[in-house]
Amino acid sequence: MKCFVGIDLGSTTTKAVILDENCHIMGRGITNSRSNYDVACQVAKTEAYIDARFGLLKRNIKDANTKEALFHALERAFRYEQYLEQSKRFIDELKALVGIARYADDFDVLSDFLAWFEDQNLAYGRALFLGDRSPKSDFFRDLVGSCYNQKAADYSKQTQCSFDMLLGLFDKSIIKVENQSLELGFEANIRSAFHTVSTQAEDPELFAAIEKVIAEELHEVCVVGTGYGRQRLPFPKEQIRSEILCHGLGAHFMFPNTRTVLDIGGQDTKAIQVDGKGIVTSFQMNDRCAAGCGRYLGYIAEEMNLALQELGPLANSAAKAIKINSTCTVFAGAELRDRLSDGQKREEILLGLHRAIIYRALSLLARSGGINDEFTFTGGVAKNEAALNSLKELVWENYGREITINVAPDSIFTGAIGAAIFALREVNAHVVGAA
Amino acid sequence: MTQKDQSMEIQKEMIAKHFTELGKAATEKHKKVVYTFVPGNLTELILSFDLLPVLPEINALQNGMRKRSGGYITDAEKSGHSEDVCTYVKCDVGMMKGGNVGPTGEPLPKPDLLLLSYTGCFVFMKWFEILQQEYNCPVVMLHIPYQSDGAPTANMQAYIVNQLREKVIPALETCSGKKFNPARLSELLALSARAEEDFVWVLESAKHKPSPIDAYFGGVYYIGPIFTFFRGTEEAVEYYRVLRKEVEERLAQQLGPVTPDGTMPKEKFRLVVEGPPNWTSFREFWKMFYDEGAVVVASSYTKVGGIYDQGFRHDPEKPLETLADYCLGCYTNLNLPSRVELLEKYIKEYDADGFVINSVKSCNSFSAGQLLILRELEKRTGRAGGFIESDLVDPRYFSASNLKNRLESYFQMLEQKREKAAL
Amino acid sequence: MSTVQTMSHPIIERCEQLYEDLSLNYVRDQTNATGRKAFGFMPVYFPREIVYASGLLPVGLMGAGDLLEIIKGDAYFQSYICHIPRSTVEMGLSGHLDCLSGMAFPAICDVIRNLSGMWKIMFPQKESIYFDVPQNFDPQIGGHYLVEELKQLAVRMSKISGKPVTHEALHAAIALYNTHREWVMKCYAQRSKKPWEVPTSELYLLMRAGLILDVQEHIEMMKAYLESVADLDRKPMDNARVVLTGSFCEQPPIGLIRSLERAGCYIVDDDWVLIHRWIKQAIPTQGDPFQNLADAYLKHSMDAPFKYQPERKGHQLKQCFIENRAAGVLFCAPSFCDPALLDRPMIQKFMEAEGIPYTSFKYAENTGQYQVIKEQAGTFSDSLKLWGEA
Structure with missing residues (x-):
C-alpha cells in the first residue's frame, strides 16, 4: 500500500499521520518531543505505522465491531x-x-x-x-x-x-x-501480544489476519514535515511546509466548511483564515510575548501546584469568572497570588485566567480578519473544557450565535494531517483538497 | 557584497570623509557642528553656513550594524532610561556616556547647535532636550505641523517659513558667525533637485520585471547620501549619476538586485515593505527575503527623509518655502489615510504580490496603527500582507527563528495563492 | 498604615456613576432632550471654549480604565503600545461613543497622533481632528499659527453644530470656563490644605465628572461638594504629603488611586485630568477671543512632557512641591508612555540635584494588581515620615 506521511514537530509533542492514496487517515502517532528531533520524529512515525496496521487488522476481520473487547485487549497486550x-x-x-x-x-x-x-x-x-x-x-x-x-x-x-x-x-x-531509536514495531511484538490474549485455535481468523497484515507492505511514498522544529527535520526543503499552511489544510480536511482556524499550542497561538479549498488567505501569530498560549496555562498550573489536566475541570466548576487583566505570563502569576491572598476563590480566578487567554486569542483572530463561519478550534488547549467554554461564550457574544464552532477530538493532529495532505499532493499534483 | 559597485565605493568614501571631518572637528575644532535629524533635515541650509551636520539616528543605526548598540542601550537603561522607549535615543545616550566615539571609531564632536527639526516623530523633541541637558549648548526648534488632514495648509507653510526666518537662520548665523546667503542656499538646492531626479529614476526602476534593485534592503544604501549629510552637494549629484548608470546596465541585462550573496537569481515574489528595517541583524534579515526569491520593489522607509517620487523637488526659486514643503512631506509626517493610499499605490504601480509590515518596537510614529494599515491594504488591494515584529537597534528584540517562521509561512502562503490562481 | 475614610458621599456617588458609564448616558440624554450635539476629545489640552461656543457639548475621554474587556481594541495595537488607544478603539467600535459627532486628538505623542488617522479610517462618517499646538511660543510665530488653527477649529465645530462661533459667544464661553477654573483651583487648594477633608479619590472622580458634565452643572457640583465636606468632620491621618506626576494621559484605575491613599500617601497635587487647570489663569474676555486663547496657551499654560521645554525642566514640579508643602514626588507613568517616560530621567536628575525625594513606578489603565505599587508607595511614605521626624 502507498503511504503519505505528515509529521508535526511541535514544542511539546511530535505527531505523525499516515494517509493512503485516497486521502484517508490510516494511522496516527504521537510522542513527546525531546532533545533529539530525529528520534522524536522516528518514534511518532513508528507509532503511526503501528496504528495503521491495527487499522488494517480490523479491516481484515469480519464483524470487527463485535470484537471490540478482543481488539482492545490485543492492543493493550x-x-x-x-x-x-x-x-x-x-x-x-x-x-x-x-x-x-x-x-x-x-x-x-x-x-x-x-x-x-x-x-x-x-x-x-x-x-x-x-x-x-x-x-x-x-x-x-x-x-x-x-x-x-x-x-x-x-x-x-x-x-x-x-x-x-x-x-x-x-x-x-x-x-x-x-534518544535511542527502538524497534518497537508491529511485527516485533504483535505475535507475543496475540498469545497473551488468545490462541490460534481459539481465534483462527484473527491469527490469520495478523499474519496477513504483517506481510502487507506499507510503502512510504513521501514525507512532509511541519511544526515549530521543522527546520531541524532531516528533510529536503521542498518537503517542509509552514505550520500555518498545514493547520489551515488540516482543519479544512477535518471540517470542510472551515473558514477560520484558531490553534492554541504550547508555544504559540495562530489565527488563520482559509478559503473553500483550505488555502490560507491570511494569518496572525501571537507576538513575541508568550502570554495566551499553552505555556501560560502550564505556568499557572505550576504556580497553583496542580497538574495541567486538572486546570480545566477546576475552572469549569466556578460559578463566575474573576477578571484578570494581566496579559503577561509573569504578571499573571503575581496577580494570581495577589488575588489568592485577597481570599478570592481559586476556581474563579482560574476561570478568569482561561478567559484571559481566550481574550488574547480573539484579538489575534480580529487581527487576522475576524471569525467567519465555520470556526475550527485546534491545538492542545482545545482539549481544555474551560478554555473551550470561554471561547464559545465570547465568540457567540461577539460574532453571533450562528457561528458553528468545531472541535475535533484529535485536533492535536491537525498540523500533521495538513502535512500528510501536502505529501500526497507533492506526488499527485492534481489531488486538490480533501475531497 | 561580493560585487562592489562603483556607487558603493563612492558612498563609502563620502561617508568616511565626512566622519574624518567630524573627527577633525572634535579634536581641532576647525568647523562648527550642528546636530539634527534625518526627517526634515535642512542639510542645504546647514551647508550654506559651512557647518558640519551630525545625525544621531545615523550614529545609532551604524552602531546597531556594528553590534555596539546592545551595550549602549543597557548602559542608558542603567542610568534611568525606561526599557519602554525608543532605542535610538538610548543607543545615542549610551554612546555619549561612553565617550562619544562614533561608529567609525573616530571621536564625534560635541554639538555647537542642536537643530531640532521636529518632523514626524515625537521622540525627537525629547531626544534633543536630553542632549541639551547633557551638552548645555544652544538648541533651536523647528516645529513641523503634522499633515493631519492629508495635505499641507498655507498656515502650516507660513508657520515653518516664519520659524526658519526668525529662529533657525539667526541661530545658524550665530553658530557659524556668517550671514545668511540666500544665493548660496539656492545653488545648493539646485544641486539637490538634480540628485533627486536620478534618485527617483533609480527607485522607479523597480517597476521593471525583474526589478534591478531591492528598494528596501538595497534601498537603505541608495537613500544614504540624499537623506543624510550630502543633499545639495556635487558628490551627491555624482553618486546618483553613477548609481543610475549602474542600474541602467542591470536593467539592460535583465539582472536582478545585488545581494550580499551576489546577484539574485530569480525574482519569485515582488513585495512592498512598510516600516524601518532592523539594523542589528540587517544581513540576516535581508537573507530571509532573498533566499526565498523575494524582492522589495517599493518601501516606505526610503521615504522617511523625504518623498520624492510623488513629484516634489527642492525648488531653488523659493528656498525657504521649498524647505518647508520638504519637511511637511516626509513620510512619518503623513497621516494614516495618506500612508495607506501611498502604500496602496505602490502595491498597484509596482505590481507587488503582497506586502510586509516590519513593526518596530521603538518607533510609535511608524508602528501605532500599522495593524489597521495591514487590514486596509489587504481590503483595498486584495493582496496578502505579512506582519513581523522587531526593533531598530535593540538586539533583544530580534528573534531570528520567530521572524523566519513567519516569513516562511508568508511566502508559502503567497505561493499557494499563486498556484490556486493558476488553476 | 492608615485607612481612608470611605463613607459614601452622594455627589461622589454620582461622579462615580458618570465615571463608570462608558456609554455616556448623560451625553445621550442631553443630545436626546435638547438636540445639542456632542464632541469628544482625548487628553490633554483641547480648547473647549470653542466647542462650547459653537453650541456643542465638549466631552473629555480618558480611556476605559479597567471597566472594559478589550477584544477589538487589542487587535489594532502591538504589545509595546500603551493601553489607552486600545480601550478608546474598543469603545468606538462597540458603539459606546456613537453619541459623539466627532473626536479630537490633541498633539501629545505619536500614538494619539496616529489614532487620529485611524479614526478617520474607522469612522469615516464622523469628524476626526488632530489638534496640533505650536511648539514655538513666540506670539508672532507660534501665536500667529495657533490663532489660525483655532479659527479653523471654530469653523469645523460650527459645521457640526450649525451655529457660528461669534466673538460674543466665545467670550461668554471663556468667561464660563474662567469660573470653572476658579472652582477647580479651589478644590485643589482645599485638598492641599486639608487632604483628609478632600480625599484624592473623591477629588479625582469629581474632576473626571467635569469632563462629561456641562460646564455650568459641574461648577455647581464643585460648589456643593466643597460646602459639604466642610461639614463632614473627617479626621487627619499620619500620611506623607506627595506630589504625583506622569499620569496626564492614560489614567491609573480608581482602585490604584485608592491604594496609594491607603498606602499612606496624601496626594497633594497631581497631573490627572490636567485640562481643567492647563491654562493657569483667567483668560481675558475682551478683544479678539481667538488671540486671547492663543496667548493663554503660549504664555500661561502648564509645563508638561509633551510641550517643548529646553530649559527650566522640572522647575514647575519643584514649585508645586514647595507650594503644596510636599515631602516627596511619585513618578507614576503608564507603561510605554513616550512623553512621560522620556521626560522622567531629566526630571529625576533635577530632583536629585534639588534633594527632593522621589520614587517611580508604572501602571496600565487596567492594571489588576496594586500590591507591588502599594508596597512601594507605603515604604516611600514611611521613609518620608521618618525623614520628616529626623
Whole structure:
C-alpha cells in the first residue's frame, strides 16, 4: 500500500499521520518531543505505522465491531510488549550507570535497589496493561517514571539510600532510552501480544489476519514535515511546509466548511483564515510575548501546584469568572497570588485566567480578519473544557450565535494531517483538497 | 557584497570623509557642528553656513550594524532610561556616556547647535532636550505641523517659513558667525533637485520585471547620501549619476538586485515593505527575503527623509518655502489615510504580490496603527500582507527563528495563492 | 498604615456613576432632550471654549480604565503600545461613543497622533481632528499659527453644530470656563490644605465628572461638594504629603488611586485630568477671543512632557512641591508612555540635584494588581515620615 506521511514537530509533542492514496487517515502517532528531533520524529512515525496496521487488522476481520473487547485487549497486550522492551533497555542503562566509578561506594545498595525495582516494574506494567487500570499517559517516560518515583521513595525510606541519588539515575538513564531509536514495531511484538490474549485455535481468523497484515507492505511514498522544529527535520526543503499552511489544510480536511482556524499550542497561538479549498488567505501569530498560549496555562498550573489536566475541570466548576487583566505570563502569576491572598476563590480566578487567554486569542483572530463561519478550534488547549467554554461564550457574544464552532477530538493532529495532505499532493499534483 | 559597485565605493568614501571631518572637528575644532535629524533635515541650509551636520539616528543605526548598540542601550537603561522607549535615543545616550566615539571609531564632536527639526516623530523633541541637558549648548526648534488632514495648509507653510526666518537662520548665523546667503542656499538646492531626479529614476526602476534593485534592503544604501549629510552637494549629484548608470546596465541585462550573496537569481515574489528595517541583524534579515526569491520593489522607509517620487523637488526659486514643503512631506509626517493610499499605490504601480509590515518596537510614529494599515491594504488591494515584529537597534528584540517562521509561512502562503490562481 | 475614610458621599456617588458609564448616558440624554450635539476629545489640552461656543457639548475621554474587556481594541495595537488607544478603539467600535459627532486628538505623542488617522479610517462618517499646538511660543510665530488653527477649529465645530462661533459667544464661553477654573483651583487648594477633608479619590472622580458634565452643572457640583465636606468632620491621618506626576494621559484605575491613599500617601497635587487647570489663569474676555486663547496657551499654560521645554525642566514640579508643602514626588507613568517616560530621567536628575525625594513606578489603565505599587508607595511614605521626624 502507498503511504503519505505528515509529521508535526511541535514544542511539546511530535505527531505523525499516515494517509493512503485516497486521502484517508490510516494511522496516527504521537510522542513527546525531546532533545533529539530525529528520534522524536522516528518514534511518532513508528507509532503511526503501528496504528495503521491495527487499522488494517480490523479491516481484515469480519464483524470487527463485535470484537471490540478482543481488539482492545490485543492492543493493550501489544503496548505491554512495548513496555517490556523499553523497560529492558531502561534497566540495562541503569545497570550500566551504576557500574561506573562514581557510584562505586553505593554499588551494592544501588544494585539491590535495581534488582528489586526490576521486579516491581514488571508487576506494575502487568497491572497497567493487562489489568483493570488504564495507563494515564501514552509516553513511556511518564509511565515508568511514575513507578520509579514511587519505588525510589519507598526504597529510600526503608534503607536510608539517598532519594536524590536515585532520581539522578533515572534522569540520566531515561534520556538515553528516549534518544535511542527502538524497534518497537508491529511485527516485533504483535505475535507475543496475540498469545497473551488468545490462541490460534481459539481465534483462527484473527491469527490469520495478523499474519496477513504483517506481510502487507506499507510503502512510504513521501514525507512532509511541519511544526515549530521543522527546520531541524532531516528533510529536503521542498518537503517542509509552514505550520500555518498545514493547520489551515488540516482543519479544512477535518471540517470542510472551515473558514477560520484558531490553534492554541504550547508555544504559540495562530489565527488563520482559509478559503473553500483550505488555502490560507491570511494569518496572525501571537507576538513575541508568550502570554495566551499553552505555556501560560502550564505556568499557572505550576504556580497553583496542580497538574495541567486538572486546570480545566477546576475552572469549569466556578460559578463566575474573576477578571484578570494581566496579559503577561509573569504578571499573571503575581496577580494570581495577589488575588489568592485577597481570599478570592481559586476556581474563579482560574476561570478568569482561561478567559484571559481566550481574550488574547480573539484579538489575534480580529487581527487576522475576524471569525467567519465555520470556526475550527485546534491545538492542545482545545482539549481544555474551560478554555473551550470561554471561547464559545465570547465568540457567540461577539460574532453571533450562528457561528458553528468545531472541535475535533484529535485536533492535536491537525498540523500533521495538513502535512500528510501536502505529501500526497507533492506526488499527485492534481489531488486538490480533501475531497 | 561580493560585487562592489562603483556607487558603493563612492558612498563609502563620502561617508568616511565626512566622519574624518567630524573627527577633525572634535579634536581641532576647525568647523562648527550642528546636530539634527534625518526627517526634515535642512542639510542645504546647514551647508550654506559651512557647518558640519551630525545625525544621531545615523550614529545609532551604524552602531546597531556594528553590534555596539546592545551595550549602549543597557548602559542608558542603567542610568534611568525606561526599557519602554525608543532605542535610538538610548543607543545615542549610551554612546555619549561612553565617550562619544562614533561608529567609525573616530571621536564625534560635541554639538555647537542642536537643530531640532521636529518632523514626524515625537521622540525627537525629547531626544534633543536630553542632549541639551547633557551638552548645555544652544538648541533651536523647528516645529513641523503634522499633515493631519492629508495635505499641507498655507498656515502650516507660513508657520515653518516664519520659524526658519526668525529662529533657525539667526541661530545658524550665530553658530557659524556668517550671514545668511540666500544665493548660496539656492545653488545648493539646485544641486539637490538634480540628485533627486536620478534618485527617483533609480527607485522607479523597480517597476521593471525583474526589478534591478531591492528598494528596501538595497534601498537603505541608495537613500544614504540624499537623506543624510550630502543633499545639495556635487558628490551627491555624482553618486546618483553613477548609481543610475549602474542600474541602467542591470536593467539592460535583465539582472536582478545585488545581494550580499551576489546577484539574485530569480525574482519569485515582488513585495512592498512598510516600516524601518532592523539594523542589528540587517544581513540576516535581508537573507530571509532573498533566499526565498523575494524582492522589495517599493518601501516606505526610503521615504522617511523625504518623498520624492510623488513629484516634489527642492525648488531653488523659493528656498525657504521649498524647505518647508520638504519637511511637511516626509513620510512619518503623513497621516494614516495618506500612508495607506501611498502604500496602496505602490502595491498597484509596482505590481507587488503582497506586502510586509516590519513593526518596530521603538518607533510609535511608524508602528501605532500599522495593524489597521495591514487590514486596509489587504481590503483595498486584495493582496496578502505579512506582519513581523522587531526593533531598530535593540538586539533583544530580534528573534531570528520567530521572524523566519513567519516569513516562511508568508511566502508559502503567497505561493499557494499563486498556484490556486493558476488553476 | 492608615485607612481612608470611605463613607459614601452622594455627589461622589454620582461622579462615580458618570465615571463608570462608558456609554455616556448623560451625553445621550442631553443630545436626546435638547438636540445639542456632542464632541469628544482625548487628553490633554483641547480648547473647549470653542466647542462650547459653537453650541456643542465638549466631552473629555480618558480611556476605559479597567471597566472594559478589550477584544477589538487589542487587535489594532502591538504589545509595546500603551493601553489607552486600545480601550478608546474598543469603545468606538462597540458603539459606546456613537453619541459623539466627532473626536479630537490633541498633539501629545505619536500614538494619539496616529489614532487620529485611524479614526478617520474607522469612522469615516464622523469628524476626526488632530489638534496640533505650536511648539514655538513666540506670539508672532507660534501665536500667529495657533490663532489660525483655532479659527479653523471654530469653523469645523460650527459645521457640526450649525451655529457660528461669534466673538460674543466665545467670550461668554471663556468667561464660563474662567469660573470653572476658579472652582477647580479651589478644590485643589482645599485638598492641599486639608487632604483628609478632600480625599484624592473623591477629588479625582469629581474632576473626571467635569469632563462629561456641562460646564455650568459641574461648577455647581464643585460648589456643593466643597460646602459639604466642610461639614463632614473627617479626621487627619499620619500620611506623607506627595506630589504625583506622569499620569496626564492614560489614567491609573480608581482602585490604584485608592491604594496609594491607603498606602499612606496624601496626594497633594497631581497631573490627572490636567485640562481643567492647563491654562493657569483667567483668560481675558475682551478683544479678539481667538488671540486671547492663543496667548493663554503660549504664555500661561502648564509645563508638561509633551510641550517643548529646553530649559527650566522640572522647575514647575519643584514649585508645586514647595507650594503644596510636599515631602516627596511619585513618578507614576503608564507603561510605554513616550512623553512621560522620556521626560522622567531629566526630571529625576533635577530632583536629585534639588534633594527632593522621589520614587517611580508604572501602571496600565487596567492594571489588576496594586500590591507591588502599594508596597512601594507605603515604604516611600514611611521613609518620608521618618525623614520628616529626623
